[in-house]
Amino acid sequence: MQITSEALERAIEELARLPGTGRKSAQRMAIHLLKQSDERVLKLADALVQLKKSVQRCSVCGTITDRDPCAICSNAKRQTGVVCVVEEFQDVFIIEKTNEFRGRYHVLGGVISPLENIGPDDIRIKQLLERIGSGDEQIEEVILALNPDAEGEATSYYINKLLLNYDVDVTRIAYGIPMGTELEFIDEATLSRAFASRASF
């Protein structure tokens, strides 16, 4: 096989490194880009360069942002007394999409996981305590919204225990049967949890 364009080959190779993209889709993408205007392709390339250049962490909540503090932390219209604790910055997007929560966030950047050698000091727990302790935001409620797996549960318990020393309410989002499903398809752990967490009608 003879390659007639190294530039095309290189573009395919680089595109194939993207997650969920095999060589075939990378080839389709490269050929698609070849047929686009210069401007369109430069826009894509520039967006990727800017992505790495502009994006930083918010010094308050730890989510990703172009300006520090982030749009949420610097938005005067958002509730300052309530902080929602999440594992990763992606979780902030997911929760923002619901338009349900109007407070601020705190991104831990991970969960405690002895197996992966991640201890309490490796995630942003200290920064959470400082936010609460400083009194600047007058935090009255901390909502834990970690993933309901072993590490998420352990981290939630750990944070809850630490917060007993502070004058804040600690709550967690409800775990139970998801909407729109049938009980038949729900696993036992979720069903048990739904019974244990039952609330009055």
Next chain:
Amino acid sequence: MQITSEALERAIEELARLPGTGRKSAQRMAIHLLKQSDERVLKLADALVQLKKSVQRCSVCGTITDRDPCAICSNAKRQTGVVCVVEEFQDVFIIEKTNEFRGRYHVLGGVISPLENIGPDDIRIKQLLERIGSGDEQIEEVILALNPDAEGEATSYYINKLLLNYDVDVTRIAYGIPMGTELEFIDEATLSRAFASRASF
């Protein structure tokens, strides 16, 4: 919903324009890139810019190339007497992968299609006649390898008719039952073609 990073948003939007990429995969790609080193992302961006900058058409065969003439047309080891006519430059890659054909190519850049208002002068038929007529490459055989659909068939017939005036053999790749399938799953048109094109054992 509040967006904390315009740069991330823009990268997701641009990535989502790639073929086969929805917003969710674009988001996964952007987050993946955020976690990569600056160098890796710059390499990808640069590969895309170079793709548009370096890639041109070979003035002989019409395939895409970084240098004109392309690596195939300028390779002294390839047969010059045989030219394989294909619709698009992608077909060159596909045929090259088989390592079966050692001659040169001629990319038409399309097929005759009255419905789409594409006539014989809109594709590179004139250039094919010139290559044959000039005698530079001493072309003795033209292999037609167009797609076996209505437009491909019509274009093959048209080119074959034109080439009657030239001292070249015109052949076409065999159309028939693909290897590794069972007759049960073959459509009637293919089966009819396989009977009509039967060869002695």
